[in-house]
Structures are given as C-alpha cells and as structure tokens.
Amino acid sequence: MSSKQHSILITGGAGFIGSHLVRLMVNKYPDYHIVNLDALTYAGNLENLKDIENAPNYTFVKADITDAEAMQELFALHQFDGVIHLAAESHVDRSISNPMSFIETNIVGTVVLLNAAKHHWGDFSGKRFYQVSTDEVYGSLGKTGLFTETTPYDPRSPYSASKASADHLVRAYYHTYGMPVVLSNCSNNYGPYQFPEKLLPLMINNIRHGKTLPVYGDGQYTRDWLWVVDHAEAIDLVYHKGGNGETYNIGGNNEWKNIDLVHQLCDVMDDLLGQSQGTSRALITFVKDRPGHDRRYAIDATKIKQELGWAPKVKAEEGLRQTAQWYLDNTSWLERVTSGEYKAYYEKQYQ
Ligand code: NAD
Numbered sequence: 376m377s378s379k380q381h382s383i384l385i386t387g388g389a390g391f392i393g394s395h396l397v398r399l400m401v402n403k404y405p406d407y408h409i410v411n412l413d414a415l416t417y418a419g420n421l422e423n424l425k426d427i428e429n430a431p432n433y434t435f436v437k438a439d440i441t442d443a444e445a446m447q448e449l450f451a452l453h454q455f456d457g458v459i460h461l462a463a464e465s466h467v468d469r470s471i472s473n474p475m476s477f478i479e480t481n482i483v484g485t486v487v488l489l490n491a492a493k494h495h496w497g498d499f500s501g502k503r504f505y506q507v508s509t510d511e512v513y514g515s516l517g518k519t520g521l522f523t524e525t526t527p528y529d530p531r532s533p534y535s536a537s538k539a540s541a542d543h544l545v546r547a548y549y550h551t552y553g554m555p556v557v558l559s560n561c562s563n564n565y566g567p568y569q570f571p572e573k574l575l576p577l578m579i580n581n582i583r584h585g586k587t588l589p590v591y592g593d594g595q596y597t598r599d600w601l602w603v604v605d606h607a608e609a610i611d612l613v614y615h616k617g618g619n620g621e622t623y624n625i626g627g628n629n630e631w632k633n634i635d636l637v638h639q640l641c642d643v644m645d646d647l648l649g650q651s652q653g654t655s656r657a658l659i660t661f662v663k664d665r666p667g668h669d670r671r672y673a674i675d676a677t678k679i680k681q682e683l684g685w686a687p688k689v690k691a692e693e694g695l696r697q698t699a700q701w702y703l704d705n706t707s708w709l710e711r712v713t714s715g716e717y718k719a720y721y722e723k724q725y726q
C-alpha cells in the first residue's frame with residue numbers, strides 16, 4: 376500500500392449492509408485501501424465477500440471493536456483517513472433478551488473507535504468518522520408524519536437506545552474535540568445476505584421449509600423498506616460529500632404494514648416455487664407481540680436528495696422478487712448461517 380493511498384476502515388463489513396458497502400467501495404475505488412474489520416459474530420460471514428476477497432485494495436481483519444489495544448494497533452498500522460462504522464449488534468429481539476451485548480458493542484465499541492481515531496488523527500485534517508445509524512433512534516410515529524433530521528431522539532428498545540447513545544457520543548466528539556464526523560439514520564434495509572432472523576429472510580426461509588410465518592401482534596406495524604444497495608450508495612455519497620457534523624436521513628419512501636409485506640412476499644414465493652397461490656399465506660400465524668414494539672417508522676429523505684442528489688433506484692416489487700430469488704438460489708448460504716449458535720437461539724424463540 377502506498378503512503379498516499381486513501382485508506383478507509385469499514386467496521387462490520389462481513390455483515391449484511393457492510394458486505395454490500397465493502398463490495399461497492401472495493402470495486403468503485405481501486406486506488407483506495409479498504410480495511411474490513413469484523414469480529415465475525417453469528418451475523419458476520421466472510422462468504423458474503425467471496426467475490427472480492429482477493430482484490431489488491433482489500434484487507435480483512437478479524438477483531439472486536441471493544442478491544443481498545445487491538446484498535447490502537449490497527450490505527451497505528453494503517454493510518455486510516457476515514458472510518459465508516461457499521462459494526463453493531465443489530466437485532467431488536469436479541470436486544471430484548473440480552474441488552475448487555477448491545478451496550479458493549481454499540482456503545483463501548485463506538486467509544487473505543489472514537490478514542491483510537493482521536494489518538495491517531497493529530498489535528499484531524501483530511502479525516503472523517505462516519506457513524507452509520509438507524510431511524511429507530513427517533514422512536515415511533517403515529518399514523519402520519521415522517522422522521523426528519525431534527526426529530527428528537529426517543530429510542531424505545533435496548534437496540535435503538537444503544538444506537539442513540541452511540542450517535543450522541545459521535546456528536547460529542549465533534550463538539551468537544553473537533554473530530555470531523557458525519558452521521559446517517561436509515562430505515563429498514565432488505566436484500567441478499569441479510570441474516571434470516573430479520574423479517575423478510577426469516578419468512579423466506581420458513582416458507583422453504585413449510586414452517587409457520589410468525590407475524591407479531593396484529594401485523595399492522597409499519598416499516599419503510601430500502602433496497603440494501605441503495606443504502607450502500609447513499610453511504611458512499613455521504614462519506615465523500617456529506618457536510619462536517621451533519622446528519623442525513625436515508626429511506627425508501629416505501630412504507631408497508633408488516634402483514635401486507637408478508638402477503639406480497641408469500642405471493643412472490645408461491646410464484647417462484649411453482650406453488651398454487653395461497654400456499655404460503657396459509658402458513659401465516661399471528662404470535663405474541665414484541666414488547667415495546669414501535670408502531671411505525673417512516674423517513675423524510677429530502678435533505679440527502681436535495682443536498683447530495685441521492686434517490687433510491689430499486690422499486691419495492693422488483694426488490695422483493697430479487698430478494699426472494701437470491702435466497703432460493705443460495706440455500707447453502709441459508710443452511711450454513713442457520714446452523715450452530717443461531718439455530719439454538721431460533722429454536723428457543725419460536726418453537
Ligand atoms: P448485521 O448484524 O448484519 O452485521 C453486523 C456486523 O457487525 C456483523 O458482521 C458482525 O460480525 C459485526 N460485529 C458485531 N459485533 C462486533 C464487534 N464487537 N466487533 C466487530 N464486529 C462486530 O447488521 P446490518 O443489518 O448489516 O447493520 C449494519 C449497521 O447498519 C448497524 O450499525 C445497524 O445499526 C445499521 N442499520 C441497519 C439497518 C437494517 O435495516 N439492517 C438499518 C439502518 C441502520
């Protein structure tokens with residue numbers, strides 16, 4: 376690696392969104408050095424990056440972001456120009472059964488990274504710390520309205536509270552130490568490589584096995600769904616063009632009630648599997664609600680559209696079909712990630 380090469384640390388790059396971002400950055404910027412740091416928890420899988428693993432501008436490092444010594448060594452070794460921080464515990468249901476791992480990774484891990492950056496970045500010139508966050512920090516909407524960048528934080532789950540805390544700490548390093556930072560808060564992502572504990576891949580996997588489809592509560596909960604590659608493209612734009620200290624909301628303008636989305640998915644799956652329509656819908660079971668379940672999330676993405684020219688490209692119907700088809704084409708990936716530790720968790724939760 377030449378000393379002039381722009382070097383970016385991407386944390387959580389073996390996960391769902393991180394793997395799409397790493398792939399985009401490695402392919403789009405052959406002159407950059409992309410270092411992917413990931414602890415390879417149950418959610419991290421290097422198979423997600425098989426196609427770029429030998430790229431000359433790519434390095435993988437297995438490490439835990441809460442390991443302060445390892446993070447200091449890594450910053451000393453690579454002289455990063457920027458950090459794009461995605462590593463996190465990301466599933467709300469897990470945060471309800473085990474909040475502490477969310478505090479450790481999402482809050483403590485973020486501060487460890489901020490400290491390593493502060494220690495190694497001198498006067499901060501030409502540097503940037505990018506915190507990738509979620510719309511869940513804003514809490515829950517009623518029937519109308521959208522989250523904007525000025526909506527007050529009101530997190531309700533241990534997951535969203537831990538992400539909100541990390542966002543506040545990133546902003547504190549901007550105000551207190553002058554660290555150049557940027558943040559984005561995105562809605563629910565979907566697409567290939569999402570771990571099958573989240574709504575869509577869980578339903579797809581259950582349909583494959585003829586298992587029941589657990590819809591929480593009355594199924595009238597609403598999420599704003601975004602194709603994961605559209606999110607990766609937004610992150611690339613915010614990293615390069617976003618204003619210092621600024622926050623950008625990212626969303627698909629694509630609201631679905633859970634039950635409507637599951638119905639739509641069932642119909643697509645029946646079609647792809649050559650089953651008669653209604654076969655998958657018959658598997659739907661309404662189950663006990665998630666405690667503290669946020670009723671509705673929806674994003675106003677005007678700022679990123681107007682200031683940075685970003686817009687989502689993939690339409691819901693097309694994205695849903697592509698997602699279902701990808702999982703059906705990659706059943707060995709599904710089998711591998713649903714074995715072991717995750718399987719035990721899944722069985723305890725739903726059976
Ligand atoms: P994911 O669970 O698929 O991936 C998380 C990755 O982080 C995994 O590869 C895991 O191994 C790694 N990781 C976990 N703990 C770690 C630790 N202590 N040290 C190093 N690596 C660790 O998550 P995702 O859905 O890809 O989300 C990525 C980021 O985007 C998260 O910060 C999440 O809060 C945010 N986000 C996600 C969504 C979504 O819909 N999935 C929406 C908005 C924001």
Ligand code: TYD
Binds near residue numbers: 468591597633665
């Ligand atoms: P999820 O994919 O866990 O994302 P988040 O909680 O971060 O929005 O869940 C999306 C929605 O789907 C949420 O309202 C909870 C609901 N849900 C179910 O109804 N059944 C399920 O099995 C899962 C995993 C989620």
